[in-house]
Amino acid sequence: MDEGIRYLAAALAVGLGAVGTGWAQSRIGAAGAGSIAEKPELTGTIVVLLAIPETMVILGFVIAAVIIFH
Amino acid sequence: MLIRMLRIDVIAPRRQLQPVLRTLHQAGIVHLVPFEPPTGSGASVFEHPSSLDTSAAKHKLDWLGELAAWLGPAEVRPLLAAELWALDPHDLEERLAAITPVHDLARGLATERALAQDEQRGFERLRELAEGLRRTMDRLPVPPGYAVGAVILPPRARVAVDALDNEITGLTMGRCGLEVCDLGSNRVAVVLVFPARHTDDLQRLLGARQLDWYPVPEGLARVPFDDLMPMLAQEVERCRARTDRAQAELAALAVQHAATVAALQLVLSDRVGEAQAVGEAGASDHLVVLSGWVPERHLPALRSALGPGVAVAGRKPTDVELERAPVAFDNGRLIRAFEPLASFVSLPRYGSLDPTPALALTFPLFFGLMVGDAGYGLLLLALIVWARRRWRGWRFMPVFWPVAFLATVATIGFGILYGEWFGDTGRAVIGLRPLWLDRQESIQSLLLLAIGIGIAQVGLGLALGAVNAARLGHRRNVVARLAQLASMAAGLVVLGWMAAMVAPAAGYAALVVLGIGLVIVAATLGIAGPLEMITIAGNVLSYSRLMAIGVASVMLALVANRLGALPGNLLLGLAVAAGLHLLNIALGTFDATVQGLRLHYVEFFPKFVEPGHVRYAPFASALDLASPGAGSPG
Numbered sequence: 172m173d174e175g176i177r178y179l180a181a182a183l184a185v186g187l188g189a190v191g192t193g194w195a196q197s198r199i200g201a202a203g204a205g206s207i208a209e210k211p212e213l214t215g216t217i218v219v220l221l222a223i224p225e226t227m228v229i230l231g232f233v234i235a236a237v238i239i240f241h
Numbered sequence: 242m243l244i245r246m247l248r249i250d251v252i253a254p255r256r257q258l259q260p261v262l263r264t265l266h267q268a269g270i271v272h273l274v275p276f277e278p279p280t281g282s283g284a285s286v287f288e289h290p291s292s293l294d295t296s297a298a299k300h301k302l303d304w305l306g307e308l309a310a311w312l313g314p315a316e317v318r319p320l321l322a323a324e325l326w327a328l329d330p331h332d333l334e335e336r337l338a339a340i341t342p343v344h345d346l347a348r349g350l351a352t353e354r355a356l357a358q359d360e361q362r363g364f365e366r367l368r369e370l371a372e373g374l375r376r377t378m379d380r381l382p383v384p385p386g387y388a389v390g391a392v393i394l395p396p397r398a399r400v401a402v403d404a405l406d407n408e409i410t411g412l413t414m415g416r417c418g419l420e421v422c423d424l425g426s427n428r429v430a431v432v433l434v435f436p437a438r439h440t441d442d443l444q445r446l447l448g449a450r451q452l453d454w455y456p457v458p459e460g461l462a463r464v465p466f467d468d469l470m471p472m473l474a475q476e477v478e479r480c481r482a483r484t485d486r487a488q489a490e491l492a493a494l495a496v497q498h499a500a501t502v503a504a505l506q507l508v509l510s511d512r513v514g515e516a517q518a519v520g521e522a523g524a525s526d527h528l529v530v531l532s533g534w535v536p537e538r539h540l541p542a543l544r545s546a547l548g549p550g551v552a553v554a555g556r557k558p559t560d561v562e563l564e565r566a567p568v569a570f571d572n573g574r575l576i577r578a579f580e581p582l583a584s585f586v587s588l589p590r591y592g593s594l595d596p597t598p599a600l601a602l603t604f605p606l607f608f609g610l611m612v613g614d615a616g617y618g619l620l621l622l623a624l625i626v627w628a629r630r631r632w633r634g635w636r637f638m639p640v641f642w643p644v645a646f647l648a649t650v651a652t653i654g655f656g657i658l659y660g661e662w663f664g665d666t667g668r669a670v671i672g673l674r675p676l677w678l679d680r681q682e683s684i685q686s687l688l689l690l691a692i693g694i695g696i697a698q699v700g701l702g703l704a705l706g707a708v709n710a711a712r713l714g715h716r717r718n719v720v721a722r723l724a725q726l727a728s729m730a731a732g733l734v735v736l737g738w739m740a741a742m743v744a745p746a747a748g749y750a751a752l753v754v755l756g757i758g759l760v761i762v763a764a765t766l767g768i769a770g771p772l773e774m775i776t777i778a779g780n781v782l783s784y785s786r787l788m789a790i791g792v793a794s795v796m797l798a799l800v801a802n803r804l805g806a807l808p809g810n811l812l813l814g815l816a817v818a819a820g821l822h823l824l825n826i827a828l829g830t831f832d833a834t835v836q837g838l839r840l841h842y843v844e845f846f847p848k849f850v851e852p853g854h855v856r857y858a859p860f861a862s863a864l865d866l867a868s869p870g871a872g873s874p875g
Binding site for chain 2: 216218219229230232233236237
């Protein structure tokens with residue numbers, strides 16, 4: 172039972188992080204594509220903004236790894 | 242590093258403005274900026290001379306562009322272009338005038354080619370139409386005084402046929418016939434027979450409905466389809482021959498004149514640039530001043546090019562001018578390839594540290610750390626060596642090749658350290674063992690390594706930030722960056738103390754340092770300062786992606802090997818494993834590139850890179866005029 176709950180917790184840590192990252196990137200990506208269409212010189216800034224939410228899923232993955240392997 | 246620039250004013254007698262501009266253009270090393278009168282001298286002393294009228298030259302450029310399009314692409318011959326570049330305006334005008342007959346001839350041939358192609362399309366369409374109609378009739382029913390033509394519609398527009406019939410019946414007062422036939426390929430033709438006097442009205446009506454009209458020539462309208470088909474085939478061949486003849490004559494013209502036209506285009510666009518640069522100058526009654534920036538080491542070459550009659554005054558830029566100084570890089574061949582990546586988000590500010598060497602060192606290492614498989618690395622190396630041979634002339638190859646080469650070499654190196662060759666295939670087949678870390682087992686060690694790299698790089702960023710602030714004379718930022726660095730180090734000691742890895746005395750001392758550091762950060766950066774410390778902690782943790790991507794890569798490689806071993810058939814197993822390994826290589830390469838760059842752009846660079854103003858863009862010809870700088874600062 173405990174083992175099962177650990178795996179469930181690990182899955183939630185990655186899964187919810189991925190959902191959050193995906194949602195944030197979808198909003199930033201859509202707005203960013205519009206901005207780049209009007210001002211191509213903003214490409215670098217938009218790429219950086221798009222990359223920022225990835226931290227959530229990466230940290231979720233780290234937490235999952237700690238839960239499973241600790 | 243960034244090139245040291247000098248702010249210069251080129252001062253010459255006013256009548257020499259044009260020759261001086263030509264020399265600057267030829268030298269190709271001065272980044273021109275609009276002249277600003279010295280403090281104290283008003284607009285009454287200096288004025289901006291009006292830019293020369295370039296409308297005629299631009300019109301001529303369009304004219305040449307038209308001719309170049311007819312003649313097709315041509316390479317510029319440097320010697321010819323240099324000869325034309327040296328011509329005075331009168332001689333250049335004569336050379337342009339000499340091209341006029343060629344322009345007229347090419348226009349005629351291009352028109353003939355377009356007409357022949359248009360006619361050919363018409364006959365081909367008619368052939369298609371006759372092919373469709375001959376299934377239901379043997380000739381078009383065209384009474385004397387009547388004309389015939391067709392409209393071709395997509396099948397979904399078939400419903401519009403009735404409306405079209407009504408409109409045309411109204412237009413011709415019922416004196417028309419309409420036949421619909423299937424052409425195949427999802428198209429239908431509507432053939433219209435109507436009184437010839439209504440042709441113009443009918444064309445207007447169809448044009449308003451955006452329908453293409455294909456008239457049947459008078460001579461062919463009453464010919465039986467069986468006789469019509471060979472006639473149409475002949476007409477198509479005749480049109481094709483006309484097109485080929487015009488094309489061949491244009492090609493012959495191109496052999497003779499295309500290179501001259503390309504060179505004239507280049508020279509004329511340079512003349513337009515020179516005429517526009519006149520407006521940047523400042524002029525008094527007798528003097529003219531051109532302001533700009535030049536790499537410090539090119540100043541003697543510039544003085545020698547301009548000669549003794551022209552003064553070049555180099556001076557220390559003011560603080561305001563420094564803010565707007567152009568930025569140019571000067572790095573070795575290998576590091577130079579990383580310059581576009583280092584300046585992708587923003588140029589570093591003039592006078593600050595160049596982030597390119599740091600990127601050149603750590604990006605390949607991060608890539609190797611994440612992909613880390615000797616087999617994948619060798620495959621990628623073979624791929625980029627092939628790409629280099631295949632696309633040697635590709636303009637991005639000088640950037641792509643060094644970056645990709647270093648990244649794949651790092652991948653091979655880390656693959657050997659991890660003991661990985663297509664996942665665990667190396668272990669099973671050749672007994673490969675990890676020399677350093679086993680990524681399949683030591684996930685926590687890998688995580689600690691990633692966080693350690695984060696601490697080192699973010700700490701280095703803060704230290705470089707202090708150096709940069711000192712170089713730019715921002716004392717407050719020097720103190721802030723050093724306080725942040727000290728607070729980060731103290732915070733790590735406190736964490737070690739909490740984990741019982743550090744003696745309590747050191748822990749207490751670190752707490753004091755942390756407290757003082759936060760106070761200094763708040764005092765120098767305001768309330769945002771302590772909040773930025775939380776961001777710094779987040780930045781460090783963000784490096785755990787080095788572990789995450791790496792583990793994901795090795796796990797997918799293991800899955801590929803396990804799935805490859807499942808089928809009893811050797812070939813099928815190899816195909817499954819190869820497919821998954823290729824997918825893993827593609828995903829790993831993409832992820833490692835994006836995440837490796839992201840760590841620099843988001844976590845590392847903001848600690849010390851201040852955004853710059855503009856890139857160094859010397860006033861230079863596209864033609865290499867063998868000048869000291871030849872358009873390049875390096």
